[in-house]
Amino acid sequence: MGKRVIVIGAGAAGLIAAWSAAANGASVTLLEKMQASGRKLLITGAGRCNVTNSNDIDAFIQKYFSKGRFLYPAFNNFFREDLLKLLETEGLRFITEPNGKIFPASGKAGDILVALNSLNIKVNVRVITGEAVKSLQIEDGRIVGVNTENSSYNADAVILAAGGTSWPGTGSSGDGCRLAASIGHKIEMLRPALVPIVIEAEWLRELKGISLQQTDVQLLCNGRKKASDRGELLFTHFGLSGPVILRLSRNLPDFSLKQKTGEEAAWQLKIDLAPNASVSSLLEIWRTAISANPARSLINCLGEPFPARLTAALMQQYGISRDIRAADVGMGKLEAMASGCKGLALNIAGTRGYREAMVTAGGVSLKEVDPRSMLSRLVPGLYFAGEVLDIDGDTGGYNLQAAFSTGVLAGLHAASDH
Numbered sequence: 001m002g003k004r005v006i007v008i009g010a011g012a013a014g015l016i017a018a019w020s021a022a023a024n025g026a027s028v029t030l031l032e033k034m035q036a037s038g039r040k041l042l043i044t045g046a047g048r049c050n051v052t053n054s055n056d057i058d059a060f061i062q063k064y065f066s067k068g069r070f071l072y073p074a075f076n077n078f079f080r081e082d083l084l085k086l087l088e089t090e091g092l093r094f095i096t097e098p099n100g101k102i103f104p105a106s107g108k109a110g111d112i113l114v115a116l117n118s119l120n121i122k123v124n125v126r127v128i129t130g131e132a133v134k135s136l137q138i139e140d141g142r143i144v145g146v147n148t149e150n151s152s153y154n155a156d157a158v159i160l161a162a163g164g165t166s167w168p169g170t171g172s173s174g175d176g177c178r179l180a181a182s183i184g185h186k187i188e189m190l191r192p193a194l195v196p197i198v199i200e201a202e203w204l205r206e207l208k209g210i211s212l213q214q215t216d217v218q219l220l221c222n223g224r225k226k227a228s229d230r231g232e233l234l235f236t237h238f239g240l241s242g243p244v245i246l247r248l249s250r251n252l253p254d255f256s257l258k259q260k261t262g263e264e265a266a267w268q269l270k271i272d273l274a275p276n277a278s279v280s281s282l283l284e285i286w287r288t289a290i291s292a293n294p295a296r297s298l299i300n301c302l303g304e305p306f307p308a309r310l311t312a313a314l315m316q317q318y319g320i321s322r323d324i325r326a327a328d329v330g331m332g333k334l335e336a337m338a339s340g341c342k343g344l345a346l347n348i349a350g351t352r353g354y355r356e357a358m359v360t361a362g363g364v365s366l367k368e369v370d371p372r373s374m375l376s377r378l379v380p381g382l383y384f385a386g387e388v389l390d391i392d393g394d395t396g397g398y399n400l401q402a403a404f405s406t407g408v409l410a411g412l413h414a415a416s417d418h
Helices: 012-023 041-047 057-077 080-088 109-122 175-182 243-251 279-292 308-317 331-341 398-416
Strands: 004-008 027-032 094-096 101-104 126-129 133-139 142-148 152-154 157-160 187-193 211-221 224-235 239-241 267-272 344-347 359-364 382-384
Touching: 004 012, 004 142, 004 175, 004 398, 012 027, 012 109, 012 157, 012 398, 041 109, 057 398, 080 094, 080 101, 080 109, 080 398, 101 109, 133 175, 142 157, 157 175, 157 398, 175 187, 175 359, 187 243, 211 243, 224 243, 239 243, 279 331, 308 331, 382 398
Parallel strands: 004 027, 004 157, 027 126, 157 382
Antiparallel strands: 094 101, 133 142, 142 152, 187 359, 211 224, 211 267, 224 239, 267 344
16 A cells, blocks of 8 residues: 555645645545635636646746746656646647647636546545645654544645635635644745735726836835836726736735834835837927927827827826817926836835735745755655745746646655655
């Protein structure tokens, strides 16, 4: 009989970790507190499930901010091609979009979940739902099982794959980090990541739905730059979203905890709305348009480089009437508006929180986990996989690939290590 392995959490990482351990000879029990597995998986990629990306390993590593190197062993063991081939054995086919995102050809996240469940059935994984793990059993410094509300389970190895805290309605409520902390693991500060940012500026509400393909955005705390990025920005009814905002959001604290950075922290975004143009070139574009159409209203004259609604909102912010004739506008106000476009300052009120965060930043400290096996450096027999770890990636399939790769590696070693 193989080793007895318990996997905590039936999300992407837990499902594939259970399969990996069982496929390598272990007797596996998968415990899930919700009444069904894979709840979060079903809503990823807007229900389409962006499982991975076409980038190579080195490009992948860059997508996890400063933590990517930790994933090299997991990726070298099980990467994109391995994942797709495994799922193809269950009849799935995949499409790659121009931006590199890879989806099931059916466009249904549920098909990924069906495939993972089928793989586990074939290797005799015992799945128990509605079973919340409350504590870990430790004897002589080693993990020997888990306790639930209703029972206890003995094990030779335990894989903690209980996820983070994003999308709590799917069951992700931080259980994995609480369990890890209870036996001495350090938890790096948890916070929502890949989450929209709330800006309490009424004039922005009028811009809902406007997208700018290229913006340069700086994130400031008490006036000091904390991070910066370039990319697409989306105005919303509550503030800002879009890839550049989602990436920067991981640097913010969890506003729901009212965390402070030294003194009361004042967070701000400074946005260059036209990074490919200087103040002088913006003015030249506008002056040329005004010279060609002096009798037209200014709002109808300034057609570039912004959408009309954004131009109108900016004019209002800089005291320019939307009805003014082009020939009558003062150059001083246009210069102020051009300068403002290159450094639009917006105070951050918060984020949309875990309910809209795609992932959780923070988690079990990577210093306490062996990247070659996902084994705890503190507690023999305990392994980690997925979002419970202090690693988070960009949008585009990177977080799911990390979950699958760490899950497979944890399962392999949980089944085979002595």
